[in-house]
Amino acid sequence: MDKLDTSASLESLTPAQVRALIRTNDHTGSTSGLAKGYLQANLLILPADWANDFLLFCQKNPVACPLVGVSEPGSRYIPELGHDIDIGRDVPEFHVFHDGQFTQAVYDLDALWRDDLVIFALGCSFSFEEALIQAGLKVRNIEQNTNVSMYDTNIACLPAGKFSGNMVVSMRPFPPKDAIRAVQVTSRYPKAHGAPVHFGDPQAIGIDDISKPNYGEAVDIYPGEVPVFWACGVTPQNVVRHSKPPFCITHSPGKMLITDLLSNALAVL
Amino acid sequence: MDKLDTSASLESLTPAQVRALIRTNDHTGSTSGLAKGYLQANLLILPADWANDFLLFCQKNPVACPLVGVSEPGSRYIPELGHDIDIGRDVPEFHVFHDGQFTQAVYDLDALWRDDLVIFALGCSFSFEEALIQAGLKVRNIEQNTNVSMYDTNIACLPAGKFSGNMVVSMRPFPPKDAIRAVQVTSRYPKAHGAPVHFGDPQAIGIDDISKPNYGEAVDIYPGEVPVFWACGVTPQNVVRHSKPPFCITHSPGKMLITDLLSNALAVL
Numbered sequence: 001m002d003k004l005d006t007s008a009s010l011e012s013l014t015p016a017q018v019r020a021l022i023r024t025n026d027h028t029g030s031t032s033g034l035a036k037g038y039l040q041a042n043l044l045i046l047p048a049d050w051a052n053d054f055l056l057f058c059q060k061n062p063v064a065c066p067l068v069g070v071s072e073p074g075s076r077y078i079p080e081l082g083h084d085i086d087i088g089r090d091v092p093e094f095h096v097f098h099d100g101q102f103t104q105a106v107y108d109l110d111a112l113w114r115d116d117l118v119i120f121a122l123g124c125s126f127s128f129e130e131a132l133i134q135a136g137l138k139v140r141n142i143e144q145n146t147n148v149s150m151y152d153t154n155i156a157c158l159p160a161g162k163f164s165g166n167m168v169v170s171m172r173p174f175p176p177k178d179a180i181r182a183v184q185v186t187s188r189y190p191k192a193h194g195a196p197v198h199f200g201d202p203q204a205i206g207i208d209d210i211s212k213p214n215y216g217e218a219v220d221i222y223p224g225e226v227p228v229f230w231a232c233g234v235t236p237q238n239v240v241r242h243s244k245p246p247f248c249i250t251h252s253p254g255k256m257l258i259t260d261l262l263s264n265a266l267a268v269l
Numbered sequence: 270m271d272k273l274d275t276s277a278s279l280e281s282l283t284p285a286q287v288r289a290l291i292r293t294n295d296h297t298g299s300t301s302g303l304a305k306g307y308l309q310a311n312l313l314i315l316p317a318d319w320a321n322d323f324l325l326f327c328q329k330n331p332v333a334c335p336l337v338g339v340s341e342p343g344s345r346y347i348p349e350l351g352h353d354i355d356i357g358r359d360v361p362e363f364h365v366f367h368d369g370q371f372t373q374a375v376y377d378l379d380a381l382w383r384d385d386l387v388i389f390a391l392g393c394s395f396s397f398e399e400a401l402i403q404a405g406l407k408v409r410n411i412e413q414n415t416n417v418s419m420y421d422t423n424i425a426c427l428p429a430g431k432f433s434g435n436m437v438v439s440m441r442p443f444p445p446k447d448a449i450r451a452v453q454v455t456s457r458y459p460k461a462h463g464a465p466v467h468f469g470d471p472q473a474i475g476i477d478d479i480s481k482p483n484y485g486e487a488v489d490i491y492p493g494e495v496p497v498f499w500a501c502g503v504t505p506q507n508v509v510r511h512s513k514p515p516f517c518i519t520h521s522p523g524k525m526l527i528t529d530l531l532s533n534a535l536a537v538l
Contacts, residue, residue: 224470
């Protein structure tokens with residue numbers, strides 16, 4: 001392989017090196033496949049007067065919203081996620097919402113930052129996808145080089161204060177034998193949504209057409225395979241749309257915060 | 270409850286107390302539900318010149334044939350399973366096979382014992398059924414007070430020397446969410462067949478009619494449930510029928526050897 005191939009060199013960088021490129025806007029794309037082995041986080045940023053309710057929401061819905069860090073109000077740092085991470089600049093792209101509606105995408109938060117904002121960092125399924133591959137399983141969305149298929153469901157999250165809404169799930173198809181192994185592997189990663197929440201019949205959780213994901217892209221499901229569904233980090237964004245906080249910022253889908261924590265450092269067992 | 274109720278008092282006995290009743294033929298029935306928490310074992314007894322091949326067969330097929338003990342040739346004792354257990358008398362009933370064919374049932378092995386016989390003790394699913402119930406799951410065959418449903422499959426065991434044959438599986442139906450939990454719970458018990466080997470479509474493993482088990486009894490499968498299949502300790506009996514050793518003894522189905530080992534002492538994690 002050409003040593004100057006950009007993606008190959010990007011993939012060989014440390015978390016700090018990738019974040020340095022992101023900070024200068026020299027990388028504004030997906031973080032999928034980057035800094036392998038390190039935890040990547042979903043972000044939700046809320047004004048302090050909405051933050052306590054969201055903290056409680058995460059406590060009540062730990063499978064969909066596995067908290068890995070919370071900032072002090074007004075701080076753009078969560079030290080336990082790594083050294084010298086300015087979350088306001090070290091994420092490739094952010095989405096801004098007003099009253100639950102998407103309003104703009106930005107590359108940093110310098111112009112938008114406020115002293116009352118609280119950052120929530122939530123684990124993501126990248127951690128367990130790496131573990132599935134290391135266990136010899138084939139992850140279809142990675143094989144097909146597409147974004148994972150995600151669906152709205154009728155599974156209600158437990159409400160907390162001003163927050164309520166249904167769970168969003170990601171789907172990966174497996175033959176039953178591999179699905180059983182996938183339950184075992186992902187159970188080790190509760191901070192990355194843990195074990196599946198459902199498999200088989202999509203309608204049982206309110207998905208009418210498996211070929212039409214609400215987010216991400218459709219993947220092939222081969223004969224003999226069953227769809228396996230995990231709680232998804234897009235759930236908070238769905239909850240924001242439903243609960244309509246006046247102001248909210250998230251990362252852009254697929255463009256995550258790369259932390260200095262090894263995924264396996266948060267694995268159980 | 271009447272303190273003199275026979276089954277209630279049987280269920281409150283220690284492993285040694287139950288075996289004492291079995292030794293005198295005062296209990297010749299099923300051991301299901303007795304000495305709860307203690308490992309019960311499937312038995313296969315073979316002449317020494319067939320024993321090494323079966324030992325290798327177990328090594329190659331640990332999910333269907335989880336060995337928990339092997340006797341010295343001619344000995345009716347496996348000390349690591351408990352004190353003072355005369356396996357030739359402390360099992361409610363045995364089945365005798367010649368050339369792979371069932372020939373008789375006996376209550377003890379005194380008349381049949383030979384100096385070249387080797388006893389193999391294999392873990393059984395009673396251990397994980399207790400764990401499933403303790404995890405709050407409903408085990409249909411226990412709810413319906415029937416023997417578990419068991420099926421011949423087209424899953425070939427790895428052959429070893431003179432032994433070959435297909436896996437026999439047991440089936441318990443669950444809603445998908447509980448099936449996922451059941452994978453987690455039973456994964457802890459590799460000496461009781463561990464995690465399921467399949468779920469869903471019965472034909473994928475060669476089962477043509479789920480309502481007609483080859484062994485045990487049929488149970489109801491309710492709407493929204495999927496059949497979940499575990500490797501079963503009847504597999505060795507199927508392999509014996511197929512491989513036709515000149516002489517062989519097993520326990521009678523459901524009438525197991527009760528050991529002094531706690532099931533949880535053999536659990537992993």
